[in-house]
Amino acid sequence: MFRKFQTELEQYRINDLERLSGVKAHTIRIWEKRYLLIQPSRTVTNRRFYNSAQLRKLMNVAVLVAQGDKISNLAALTEGEIAGKVELLKEASSPETVSITYINELTRAMLAFDEAAFEQVVQATRQRFGLHDCMVQVVYPFLRHTGILWLVNKAAPAEEHFALCIIRRKLIAAIDALPPPAQGVKKFMLFLPAAEWHEIGLLMACYMIRVKGHSVIYLGQNVPATEMERVCSMTSADYLFFLLTSARSKETIEEEMALLHTAAAGIPILVAGNPDALAVASSYGGSVIYLKNVDSLSAYL
Known part of the structure; x- marks a missing residue:
């Protein structure tokens, strides 16, 4: 066997x-x-x-x-x-x-x-x-x-x-070994939306942001969109960054994006992963930006 x-x-x-x-x-x-x-x-x-x-x-x-x-x-x-x-x-x-x-x-x-x-x-x-x-x-x-x-x-x-x-x-060990960010640097809020569990891309993004000296609020996996409004109001993030990797219909992505866009209250949103998110992001003008890969994140660091 x-x-x-x-x-x-x-x-x-x-x-x-x-x-x-x-x-x-x-x-x-x-x-x-x-x-x-x-x-x-x-x-x-x-x-x-x-x-x-x-x-x-x-x-x-x-x-x-x-x-x-x-x-x-x-x-x-x-x-x-x-x-x-x-x-x-x-x-x-x-x-x-x-x-x-x-x-x-x-x-x-x-x-x-x-x-x-x-x-x-x-x-x-x-x-x-x-x-x-x-x-x-x-x-x-x-x-x-x-x-x-x-x-x-x-x-x-x-x-x-x-x-x-x-x-x-x-x-995780590499991120922990980095020095704490200085005052006045950019602040990124990183999370995976509800029902998203694949964290490796998010951790890689966290490392890339931190190694450039910027600050990260790391929320991790499976964060409901309804929670994001409260979190955004309590912090002063310069960008939200999240990944979509699970199978979702375009309609589901549109619903999720609408909730997150409202919760962000003007904070620019960076999204990567599911290619269907590109068309959805484009409908929000420059307030929601689709990143084709983690390399594209470098432009914002």
């Missing part, structure tokens, strides 16, 4: 490989047919799937191709030789390339449920880049790269829950 469960966990579809490696599905198929880089297995219903070793190899090849290696040459190497070339990149490559190699290592540790390896990668990036750049150049891109920063309209698989729990601890 355990072996069957483990086998199911290690089955990746081609769109999973595309998401995790950054290589387009069409390109993956070309590499399969022309260079025999990886060979998918088939289910009883003839659906193609891949295992962890194939995903790991593809991720390493993608890094090397981005550095100028030819796919024809890489396809002739063993997996160990490919991994060795990637390891060498850490010593002599640009910070961007080094970050990509660490992001791939985090992804592999996540897929293997290897907490020790995950912790080792985070510690290595902290020692190399410092805490701030570890979060901004490795942890945040890892969340964005794997698609688990927003998790819009989908549940996280067990592997992603595993990674999220570790990163959540790291983010």
